[in-house]
Amino acid sequence: MTTDIIHQTAEELGKAIARQDLDPREILEEYYRVIDSNPVSSRIFTTLTRERAFREAEFALQRSKSGKRLSPLDGVPISWKDLYDTHDYLTEAGSLLLKGRRPKADAKVLQIATNAGLVCIGKTHMSELAFSGLGLNPNTGTPPCINNLDAVAGGSSSGAAASVAFGMAAAGIGSDTGGSIRTPACWNDLVGFKPTHGQISLEGVVPLCSSLDTVGPLCRTVSDASLLYSTFIQKDPIDLTHTSLKGKSFLILQSQSVEFIREEPRMGFELIVEKLKDQGAIISKEFFPEIDQALALAACLYCVEGYSTWKEAIEASPDVMFAPIRDRFLHGKEYSGDDYLSALRELQSLRKTLNKKTGGYDGFLLPTSPILPPNTERLLNDREFYTTENFHALQNTRVSNLFSWPALTLPTGVPSVGISIICHHNEDTRLLRLAKAVENAISVQSA
Structure with a gap:
């Protein structure tokens, strides 16, 4: 045993x-x-x-x-x-x-x-x-x-x-x-x-x-x-029985910022999308400029808050940090308080707009990562490669964080390739039930 x-x-x-x-x-x-x-x-x-x-x-x-x-x-x-x-x-x-x-x-x-x-x-x-x-x-x-x-x-x-x-x-x-x-x-x-x-x-x-x-x-x-x-x-377990994709409406989120994707992740994502359609899901695509606008705010929002949190420790001992990460924190110094507050107000407005536009769907879909895991040694020795790969690693996932949406990634059967199911704010139970139905569909595909 x-x-x-x-x-x-x-x-x-x-x-x-x-x-x-x-x-x-x-x-x-x-x-x-x-x-x-x-x-x-x-x-x-x-x-x-x-x-x-x-x-x-x-x-x-x-x-x-x-x-x-x-x-x-x-x-x-x-x-x-x-x-x-x-x-x-x-x-x-x-x-x-x-x-x-x-x-x-x-x-x-x-x-x-x-x-x-x-x-x-x-x-x-x-x-x-x-x-x-x-x-x-x-x-x-x-x-x-x-x-x-x-x-x-x-x-x-x-x-x-x-x-x-x-x-x-x-x-x-x-x-x-x-x-x-x-x-x-x-x-x-x-x-x-x-x-x-x-x-x-x-x-x-x-x-x-x-x-x-x-x-x-x-x-x-x-x-x-x-x-x-x-x-x-601290709640009772969620009922994941009797889940189905039949008649469920999914929207593949599109924008210029999430357009980049390499071959294996694209193939894995498209494979599962077709399987979901076979199981009765209704899947459409739509372009949303609000996603691009929100992602354009990410550097300010993340770096300013991160630097504010760790400013004293970083400034006291900058040399003990891994340089690429230290420099991301220090980038927060380049923004003013007005920059941050303006970005925060704009993000809140974008959340309201996009939530209104997407209100009629059961869930959203995105490739979890548009790239495969990069080589460790090359990341260590090539700063430009590190920066590019780190950006793409979080390219799609940050959408859910910025819009305060719950999200769950499932393996597609293609090694290191996932598909993300996303729902609106506080729809965590709905997300888990949808994800269970998608997981079942993937299992049928893999059998």
Whole structure:
């Protein structure tokens, strides 16, 4: 049974624990065996929380035996991106600026997860201070992509994705400010869910841009994403049964800013779009200048807030940072307060306009990433290549962040290619049900 543990979903592991077919300690031991035997694990995990994890697994076992499980995922081991405060464990957010930082309490969302019985297996590497979509971090660790060990995993939740893809955790908890859950999930053939901003607490989460930062899971299935989301918002599990695409209307969002796409991502996206049509979905395309206008504001909005958050630490020790990320932060100095407030007002207006224009659709579609994961060494040695690839890695995903829409990426069956399903603000339940129907359609296509 243990040889099959790492291939099971979080939901399946939870059910096996409930039936007492699996001991939570046995599950944990198998994940640690994989971690200890794989040489890339040190590039995926910053810290392994073994003592805490085995204590939590023991408690989960006792609850299972007494019929007092706390949630459907009670006893399931998951990883946490290294920006979630973890009591008495290093939490450095991928930056030497925070070297040696040991929080005195867990992040609120980690507390909620622990109270639901989830087991914290360890902390995962990430882009420095979460400010890159590539996952390249020469200062602390760069996780590899499951499909190409010479390529980056995607960022900023790079280790979160790799921990699941390499069979080292049942799910990984990341964060998403411009695509940092969905890009690495896409490149590692996982499900990645960015809920609506504000749905899940950011208390105790090291910030990048608090106005956009979002907590979310990277996992193997929509059901896993839904269960984790329900756990974090402390609600009953969402009913994902009886989902259908028949008669559902999807809009492929188009603009000059999201027009660029390379061959493999285009093929994978178009393959699934045709499958959705076969399942009865109604799919149309429309060009929206509001997307271009919003994306033109991104540099000001992200860099000003990011620099404002980290100004003192960066100015005190600029040389300890990875230069491309440091320079993105410093770009925030080039804008005035009036520039930022003007951009924010314009974005709010664009949100109202685009929401009104798209109100009649069930959901939207985009290729998750228009590129495949780039080569690690070339990113390190070619600054222009780094800049271009980082821009394209977040090109499509930032749309959802800027318009405050929930979004979920699904693997298409083409390696490192994902399709994103998007809904309007706070339509997270609708999104998860639509995504389940799309996942079912993809499974039919793959069978």
